[in-house]
Amino acid sequence: MNAQTNMTIKEPFNREKQHENKRRAVIRAAGEAFRRQGYHNTSMTEIAQALGLTKAALYYYVKNKEEILFECHLMVYEAMEGLLEIHKGGDKDGLSELTYVFSDLVKLLTRDGLSLLTDVSSLGGEWKAGVLLRRRAIEARITAIVERGMADGSITPGDPRLTVFFFMGALNWLNAWYDPDGRMDGDAIADQFTRQMRNGLKNIVIPD
Amino acid sequence: MNAQTNMTIKEPFNREKQHENKRRAVIRAAGEAFRRQGYHNTSMTEIAQALGLTKAALYYYVKNKEEILFECHLMVYEAMEGLLEIHKGGDKDGLSELTYVFSDLVKLLTRDGLSLLTDVSSLGGEWKAGVLLRRRAIEARITAIVERGMADGSITPGDPRLTVFFFMGALNWLNAWYDPDGRMDGDAIADQFTRQMRNGLKNIVIPD
DNA sequence: CAAAAATTTGACTCTTGAGTCAAATTTATT
DNA sequence: AATAAATTTGACTCAAGAGTCAAATTTTTG
Numbered sequence: 001m002n003a004q005t006n007m008t009i010k011e012p013f014n015r016e017k018q019h020e021n022k023r024r025a026v027i028r029a030a031g032e033a034f035r036r037q038g039y040h041n042t043s044m045t046e047i048a049q050a051l052g053l054t055k056a057a058l059y060y061y062v063k064n065k066e067e068i069l070f071e072c073h074l075m076v077y078e079a080m081e082g083l084l085e086i087h088k089g090g091d092k093d094g095l096s097e098l099t100y101v102f103s104d105l106v107k108l109l110t111r112d113g114l115s116l117l118t119d120v121s122s123l124g125g126e127w128k129a130g131v132l133l134r135r136r137a138i139e140a141r142i143t144a145i146v147e148r149g150m151a152d153g154s155i156t157p158g159d160p161r162l163t164v165f166f167f168m169g170a171l172n173w174l175n176a177w178y179d180p181d182g183r184m185d186g187d188a189i190a191d192q193f194t195r196q197m198r199n200g201l202k203n204i205v206i207p208d
Numbered sequence: 209m210n211a212q213t214n215m216t217i218k219e220p221f222n223r224e225k226q227h228e229n230k231r232r233a234v235i236r237a238a239g240e241a242f243r244r245q246g247y248h249n250t251s252m253t254e255i256a257q258a259l260g261l262t263k264a265a266l267y268y269y270v271k272n273k274e275e276i277l278f279e280c281h282l283m284v285y286e287a288m289e290g291l292l293e294i295h296k297g298g299d300k301d302g303l304s305e306l307t308y309v310f311s312d313l314v315k316l317l318t319r320d321g322l323s324l325l326t327d328v329s330s331l332g333g334e335w336k337a338g339v340l341l342r343r344r345a346i347e348a349r350i351t352a353i354v355e356r357g358m359a360d361g362s363i364t365p366g367d368p369r370l371t372v373f374f375f376m377g378a379l380n381w382l383n384a385w386y387d388p389d390g391r392m393d394g395d396a397i398a399d400q401f402t403r404q405m406r407n408g409l410k411n412i413v414i415p416d
Numbered sequence: 417c418a419a420a421a422a423t424t425t426g427a428c429t430c431t432t433g434a435g436t437c438a439a440a441t442t443t444a445t446t
Numbered sequence: 447a448a449t450a451a452a453t454t455t456g457a458c459t460c461a462a463g464a465g466t467c468a469a470a471t472t473t474t475t476g
Contacts, residue, residue: 019452038329040248043433056436057454065434118326118384121246156407162400165385166378173377176326192370199364200408227422251463264466265424273464 023061025051031072035115035175039069039122066127072117073131077138079108084141094149095201101145103194105171110186115175139164149201156203167197231269233259239280239323243383247277247327274335280325281339285346287316292349302357303409309353311402313379318394323383347372357409364411375405 029050033042044065048055062068087101109115120131143164149155155163170193178184237258241250252273256263270276291312295305317323328339351372357363363371378401386392 022453036329038248038327040246041329044435045433054455055434056456059435060453119246121244121249156403158400158403159396162397163404165381166401166404169377169379169381170374171377172381172384173373176380177373188367189370192366193374195364195366196371196374196408198408199410200404200406202407230423252465253463262425263464264426267465268423 019061026058026061027068027071027075030068031075031115031117034069034072034117034119039117039119066123069117069119069123070127070131073120073123074134076109076114076116077131077134079114080105080138081141083108084138093152093154094145094147095154095198095203098142098145098149098155098201099194099198101142102167102197103190106174106190106193107186109171109174110178110180110189116172118172118175139168142168146201150203153203155201163201167200170197227269234266234269235276235279235283238276239283239325242277242280242325242327243323247325247330274331277325277327277331278335278339281328281331282342284317284322284324285339285342287322288313288346289349291316292346301360301362302353302355303362303406303411306350306353306357306363306409307402307406309350310375310405311398314382314398314401315394317379317382318386318388318392318397324380326380326383347376350376354409358411361411363409371409375408378405 026047030042030047033047033050044055044058047068048058083104084101087097087104090097092100120128120135123131139161143160146155146160146163150157150160178189234255238250238255241255241258251263252266253263255276256266292309295309295312298305300308328336328343331339347369351368354363354368354371358365358368386397
């Protein structure tokens, strides 16, 4: 293992890493703009300017605008799946697991520009299908937790899918009002949201 | 009051009414398309085709595409304000009023193509401001109900605005998944959503 | 039916923004 | 320094779609 070997192995890896990092930055910048102004109200030129580049340069990192939107979606979904993974398989009851998951999801979305985009229609066939598949997979995993909670008696009976749609709305609606640079604290939001979600589902006798 | 008088008074009125009705139809058709595909993925030509017309004809009823989007927003907000008006000033406590309002809101949005659009960014200055003002007015009215509920002890204490954002998300998220032609019953959705919202807010001691 | 008013259209212009590409520039390698 | 590889750019093409308008068509009215 001489210097030569080290270089031929490490250098190219670093190169790719550099490239990949810059690519990420592009997706990031685009994502923030998309969140604020929407996909179609954000031009490639704008995205480039946010990075001190020229539109043409972006195409060195990315196939086209649609791919950027796709990756934006994916980036969040990946993070969400990571969260689900972390909280999986505890011996807690359904409601408890859901509580932890939901709380972390809110925290995830109130941090560093990571945010759920809702514009799926701007993706063509293949890509759109991919995103929807991914979204449904996540919803399915959360639904499964809810179902488990209903089965173990911790969550009030009801249509599990509806149950999930209800509080997923809160997450998706975040983009419309939450300002990362504002004075609202992500953790405080997470706390109140989580309590509201949890109390809405807890299976106890609630007086009229 | 001869025939002449009747005509000069009635006819023009009817004319305008016809015109206004067709205008409404344009907004309606556009709104449905916007909901499904988004504003920018819907061309004026498509909207026209949905009505058996030509793009050019639309401009007889409407100033431009932006105006259509504006009216789409307004149409829903108007209906929502109507609902709020209906339930106003009962002697009920805050939570009760909120329950009725919310239930009716869900029903409103699961009926006849009336649906909340989220794309505000595609509106320019004046129009955008108008829509946001209207939206905030509605949120303020609902927030006021929540505040009253917290004051009279029917709703769990907390940041009222956060409280409202949470369940307003459920309404806005409806568009993403609810299919009017599907087999889900609007009333059933309203029932479960309302229960979930209400339980989430009810001010009782909830065990861990 | 004829005149007038209302409605619709075909064919057009214009702008915006995505995407391309050969050449220039910068960075790494020997 | 010279060469090669990576990165960036200016200047371009191209398509889509919004909006216009004079003329054609349809509807209403007297």
